[in-house]
Amino acid sequence: MRPDxxxxxxxxxxxxxxxxxGRKTDGEEIVEGTLTCARCxxxxxxxxxxxxxxxxxxxx
Numbered sequence: 001m002r003p004d005x006x007x008x009x010x011x012x013x014x015x016x017x018x019x020x021x022g023r024k025t026d027g028e029e030i031v032e033g034t035l036t037c038a039r040c041x042x043x044x045x046x047x048x049x050x051x052x053x054x055x056x057x058x059x060x
Contacts, residue, residue, distance in 0.1 A: 006018060009051070012053050018038070021034050021036065026049075031049050035053075042054075042055070
């Protein structure tokens with residue numbers, strides 16, 4: 001995931017802004033990490049460079 005996507009991504013639960021914590025990067029690309037909503041505190045994982053923006057109750 002490219003960090004500049006934060007400008008357009010919003011929390012699917014409450015439409016709040018997301019903050020990024022990258023744990024593993026490949027150049028500027030975030031390969032593993034999390035996106036956290038500033039408003040409702042929902043956490044969305046990033047795995048293999050893909051953010052999982054499904055609400056928590058809809059994830060596997």
